[in-house]
């Protein structure tokens with residue numbers, strides 16, 4: 001039996017229409033009122049838009065943050081200490097997992113500080129960037145076998161400090177991938193009108209992919225998934241429940257930058273028809289990536305993740321190559337005050353650019369990088385259109401864009417993030433977001449509370 005939904009009096013592309021959904025497809029968009037039918041949802045003139053797509057998230061880290069100790073909300077070192085002592089007191093012989101650690105607010109951290117707080121409890125604390133961990137001594141004992149891999153920081157005497165850099169996948173293997181519930185994450189994303197996400201986790205691996213598969217197939221995660229961290233030889237394991245996107249590559253100034261090696265990697269992926277999605281944050285990193293892309297050549301679908309400091313002299317190259325920059329507008333609000341304190345004056349004009357990228361013809365789309373910033377796209381749309389920090393300062397006022405432009409960064413196809421905006425039209429997949437007012441009114445005050453209903457593949461997932 002097919003499932004049928006009718007939404008009447010909806011504002012679609014500026015017209016009032018009735019939209020009919022059968023199963024997971026839009027089958028009619030009609031200006032005549034749908035009279036006489038029962039079960040019709042009256043939009044009362046409010047906007048019906050395509051479901052939003054967040055082009056860069058980390059689903060399992062989001063779920064783990066909900067279940068572990070969330071340090072992001074804690075303002076200082078004392079609050080950090082209290083939270084870890086409390087968590088250690090109740091965990092027994094399991095792990096305490098904390099995330100959102102920020103050295104600027106919570107103070108320097110190594111295994112000795114952790115041991116003083118938690119004694120013999122196994123603790124792992126994730127840096128807010130997601131790229132580094134600090135473990136207690138008991139935690140280190142549990143994961144370190146005979147060999148010490150690169151990335152485990154050692155002190156002058158050769159003993160581990162507790163700090164692990166870029167060992168996320170390695171650590172996940174050793175502590176065992178717990179299966180955090182994706183139900184809450186799915187519901188939260190639905191409440192924002194999000195019907196699809198691109199998970200950008202580097203080297204996702206079979207264990208973590210399996211947790212995502214279960215989330216999708218059980219229906220607890222209703223969003224359509226695109227995955228960047230899947231190797232070519234793992235493609236078949238993803239078939240039927242997720243789409244494989246460009247290949248995620250990390251470059252890291254701290255570890256060392258090698259333009260020729262990166263160009264070779266890009267070429268290898270391109271040669272099998274796979275675009276690349278390269279993580280680059282600092283000026284040295286973005287310059288290296290652009291240079292390597294110029295050497296290797298670019299292909300449709302290539303992306304730069306973050307591009308936090310992006311010098312304008314790279315623009316023409318990126319524009320000509322059709323590269324999309326996946327920006328994170330929420331950082332302007334959530335981290336802007338900190339940037340204004342610590343970022344080099346030289347880099348400030350190139351920090352989290354948006355408007356000038358578009359003017360230069362560079363493709364732009366948005367991702368939250370959740371849990372690094374909030375997964376709420378409406379906060380990001382507001383930040384992109386005001387460039388205002390939490391404390392009310394302006395960051396890069398010339399990079400301001402219209403709220404409608406920023407919304408568009410969430411309405412594109414996951415495999416063509418800066419391409420055409422998806423539309424509510426016959427034949428389109430029924431990923432829909434019904435707002436509570438006409439679009440112009442919502443965009444004047446971008447806010448998740450305007451999201452009234454969300455349908456993912458025709459199924460009502462938020463009301």
Ligand SMILES: [Zn+2]
Nearest residue numbers: 056058200369
């Ligand atoms: Zn990320």
